[in-house]
Amino acid sequence: MRIISFYSIKGGVGKTTAAVNFAYLNARDGEKTLLCDLDPQASASFYFRIKPMKKQSSKILVSAKKKASRYVRETDYANLDLLPSDISFRKLDIRLDRARNPKRHLAETLRQFTGEYDSLFIDCPPNITLLSENIFRASDILLVPVIPTTLSKRTYEQLRLFLSKKDVRVEHVIPFFSLVDRRKNSHKEMMSELWDAHDDFLKHYIPYRSEIESMGTLRAPLPAVRPRSENSRMIELVWREILDRLA
């Protein structure tokens, strides 16, 4: 089972959009996939029309006795399940802090899904916290959406610094551009600057388009409901490039 996490220090960078669409594409290829919505905003759950869990559900990820699999919900799509989030997930940090092995606790809890799923996708809350450190340590792959702006560039570099300082070794850290507006010169310039500075940035990117924004009303992965649209194709290109990078 490989664990793929979506992370950004900054909010509103298209992280959940990427997690929802990529998880769907992964499942469509026949991989048994579980998307864990760890963001207390529960946006990923919302996209799949799945209600947040009852209160106190954050315990399930910290207590070894609670079987998190009992809370898993099947999405409308083959091979794709979701572990819903809710507002109590904001307390995960406090709960982890009290755990026996605070930095690696989540990695141990997630092991219960081995065998049942081929891939675990994690939609992480923004900010650098104990929870994010747990997620980094549990992940095989860290996908980092970056809006091509000066501020996002800074936060990406902060993340790299954090990983090396804390000696967190993630096998693959893959940044990609998100919410790209090709009409903006500043975006184009920042993209070439970052491509020059970091050769790990993906060539394909997720554009800023109203159709992608409309996922909030469609409440479904875009390639599932608009398989032929240009935007679905661009999302798929990013995902294929990630798979190539992992191969």
Next chain:
Amino acid sequence: MKERHFRADDDSLQGYLALAENQFELERESTQDSRLALYDTFDWRLYRKGFFACAVPGSFLVRKAFAASPHLECEMEVIPKTWDRFENERLRSFMKDILGDRALLPLLDFEVREENFAARNEDHKIICRLSTLTPASDGGRPYLLIKPLKGYARESEPLYALAAESAMEELRTSILEELLRAQGIHPGEYSSKLDVRLDKGQTITEAALVILHHLLSTMKINIPGIIADYDTEFLHDFRVASRRTRACLSQLKEALPRDAAKKYNKDFKNIAQRCNVLRDLDVFLLEKQRYYDLLPQHLHRGLDSYFAHVRRDRKSRQKKFTAFLQGEDFKSILDDWEGFLAHPETPGGSDPAIAVARKRIYGRFRKIINEGRKITDASPDRDLHTLRIECKKLRYLLEFSKSLFPAAKMKKLVQHLKDFQDNLGEFNDLTMQQINLKEYLERSSGEPRRNQLESAAIGGLLAALHNRQIEVREEFCQRFADFDSKEIHSLYEELFKRGKGRAS
């Protein structure tokens, strides 16, 4: 969360869908006519693990339930008979684990119209899927499947309640089993395990007849598979049943008249001898890869021609044995035996089966312990061979009388014995394989065609097998010590020793 299956008719089904539509948003997802060919092994290995495999035009699917989304799926035109012929890696490893040495056989062909619906809640989230299946056979009566999505069992409950309201009959088994039964096929029916229930009040004769009837039906049911040569296990199961029959005749002496027992024992021995070599060759071919692995890469080519010879030899022996099975001699042996079982001439032994079982099992166990303790590193190989035969006899006795004693304890005893037998069995196999290889080498030593590479490969194999045999022999003492343990002794004493506590 389990899917539930209902038998409907056109009216009740339409009524149900109308009621469901009142409570949920119901959306037709797909309609398809498909032709399904159901595949499994003769002993239902997929079915027993909760899977079923079917071929639809152009692809092959493995599912966990009748209309569930495929667990595994692959495009292919021709369905391979054995696991190693599957090209798709996932399917191959899945099939390897489940099929083992058995062939995948087409069991049933049917046409079915499938309509799929999704029931959604107020968030437009799918909570349950409904499928209607109308087979072309079975009078065209439709079936309904209700499959709640994971995590939505409670929300889906009204959909079950409506089925009862619409006067649909819930199936205790699955639709697939209904369809199979309608064709006279009973999934899970055949098993190579000796599964007889004896009664504690039975006399030894009554018990023996139950066992012998069961074994006869096992032999008969495997014959068509041997003749068609689907896989090696038909012959294997046939041979095991025939060997158990002989064991029953000779071990439970008081059960049947001595003359008859002697005659039939001889008949079954005759049958066994006709296929001993065939089974040896089967085993040899099944373990082909192991032999290649024993040799360095550059000698592999030398083995190819040897295995080609083994395959030819096997084929001709298979043909010969098939001819025997189809001939008059075999028919009359089986007819005689069947007639005898239907009307055993004499009243037979009146001892209670359980008493005979206790006496024989305990006696056999003591004998094995005594013989085994005498064996040292210097003992000749044939002592191990004798011990192996004794263990086999004990194994059969335990299997025959399994249902007369506490199940968990019997299972433990059989498992311990099996572990010990594995050592003795491997030792014997290694002896036989070396004999066969030596014979082949000698038989064709004068032939000019024999190439050096083949000789070298066989020489290499002989050395490797010899070394393995030394290891197995060295392991013997430890394995015997495990068997000759306090725990095992006290179990045998508790269950079988005269005058000991009658646990059963």
